[in-house]
Amino acid sequence: MSVDLLSTALTRDARIDVPLIGGAMYPCGNPELVAAVSEAGGIGIVQPVSLTYVHGHEFRDGLRYIRELTSRPIGFNALIEKSSRRYQDRMVTWVDVALEEGVRFFVTSLGNPAWVVERARQVGGVVYHDVTERKWAQKAVDGGVDGLIAVNDRAGGHAGPYSAEALLDQLGDMGLPVVCAGGIGTEGDFLRALRLGYAGVQMGTRFIATVECSASAAYKQAIIAAEEDDVVLSEKVTGVPLAVLRTPYVDSMGTRAGPVARRLLRGRHTKHWLRSFYAVKSGIRLARANRDETGRRQFWQAGKSVAGVRSIEDAGEIVRRFAAAASR
Numbered sequence: 001m002s003v004d005l006l007s008t009a010l011t012r013d014a015r016i017d018v019p020l021i022g023g024a025m026y027p028c029g030n031p032e033l034v035a036a037v038s039e040a041g042g043i044g045i046v047q048p049v050s051l052t053y054v055h056g057h058e059f060r061d062g063l064r065y066i067r068e069l070t071s072r073p074i075g076f077n078a079l080i081e082k083s084s085r086r087y088q089d090r091m092v093t094w095v096d097v098a099l100e101e102g103v104r105f106f107v108t109s110l111g112n113p114a115w116v117v118e119r120a121r122q123v124g125g126v127v128y129h130d131v132t133e134r135k136w137a138q139k140a141v142d143g144g145v146d147g148l149i150a151v152n153d154r155a156g157g158h159a160g161p162y163s164a165e166a167l168l169d170q171l172g173d174m175g176l177p178v179v180c181a182g183g184i185g186t187e188g189d190f191l192r193a194l195r196l197g198y199a200g201v202q203m204g205t206r207f208i209a210t211v212e213c214s215a216s217a218a219y220k221q222a223i224i225a226a227e228e229d230d231v232v233l234s235e236k237v238t239g240v241p242l243a244v245l246r247t248p249y250v251d252s253m254g255t256r257a258g259p260v261a262r263r264l265l266r267g268r269h270t271k272h273w274l275r276s277f278y279a280v281k282s283g284i285r286l287a288r289a290n291r292d293e294t295g296r297r298q299f300w301q302a303g304k305s306v307a308g309v310r311s312i313e314d315a316g317e318i319v320r321r322f323a324a325a326a327s328r
Contacts, residue, residue: 005327008177009199018041020037020200020201020323021045021200023045024050025157026047026050027050028204028207028213029045029047029051030213031046031051031057031062032214033210033212033214034066036069036210036212037207038070038073039069041320043075046066046074046075046077048076048091049079055214060100063097063101063103076105077108077109078106078109078116079108079109079111080108080112080115103125104120104123104124105128106128108145112139113129117146128179129148130181131160132158132161137170138174141176147176147177150171150180152164153182154304155182155204156182156231156243158240158243159242159243164182164196168196168198172197177200178199179200179201185309187322194326205301206308208223209309210313211314211315218298219300220312223309224310226307230246231245231304243301243304244299244301245300245301247300249298249299
């Protein structure tokens with residue numbers, strides 16, 4: 001197999017060696033994990049709410065701490081959905097600070113990325129946008145993004161409705177590099193995505209079960225023990241389906257939002273308010289579960305790539321192993 005598999009539009013845009021993104025994760029994206037992925041040749045993505053509210057770093061200081069751990073490129077995740085004015089202002093500040101601190105690769109999600117593109121492009125930055133189907137991809141293309149991250153039906157977090165193959169069929173003619181997000185847990189998964197024509201992969205679940213990740217031992221062991229059928233979609237976290245491990249705790253809560261919540265989530269003016277409410281409530285729940293060494297809370301995000309995760313490893317070793325497989 002040719003080493004050319006490792007040379008893609010993603011590696012050129014992000015200025016990295018391995019076409020692999022360590023996806024932004026709330027609450028698991030601690031600085032040590034972000035840095036380890038980047039140091040090994042991929043690119044770790046900073047999730048600002050996780051960095052500041054979960055891991056306790058003032059934002060600029062947190063970025064500088066990561067810079068102490070690696071001199072390689074890191075990225076930033078901007079969730080730009082319309083919500084409270086306070087949150088929007090804070091996100092603008094975070095993006096500006098990230099640019100000031102030398103971040104040049106951005107992953108945007110949920111809203112119109114045009115303002116991030118405008119700021120990043122002024123200093124040679126690049127923006128890729130999370131999408132789950134073509135209509136959202138077209139809006140991102142119209143906003144001027146440089147690439148698309150195709151979130152498929154095997155992803156953790158807010159999974160999409162389409163398979164990796166079907167999603168690439170939808171997006172492949174849009175003239176932008178497309179990254180596969182969802183279902184990547186082994187070298188074989190990585191190689192299959194590259195062979196399909198993806199410019200790289202984005203991984204989250206695999207990096208939870210790592211030495212560097214700050215997730216609890218109970219969470220990591222649950223990832224290792226799970227099969228893909230153990231992953232279910234719950235509306236009880238953010239109001240829209242979120243991939244989590246099925247546990248007795250999840251079963252006791254149920255997975256569907258109530259009738260009032262579902263009606264509010266369909267409303268043009270109420271859906272953003274309710275999602276913000278869910279985000280605050282679920283953020284506390286997820287953060288507690290993330291650190292709960294007893295495993296009592298058992299509310300853990302994960303994608304179907306759990307089927308290929310069977311041990312806790314160094315994050316950097318995972319990146320290097322995937323790179324070696326593509327170089328054979």
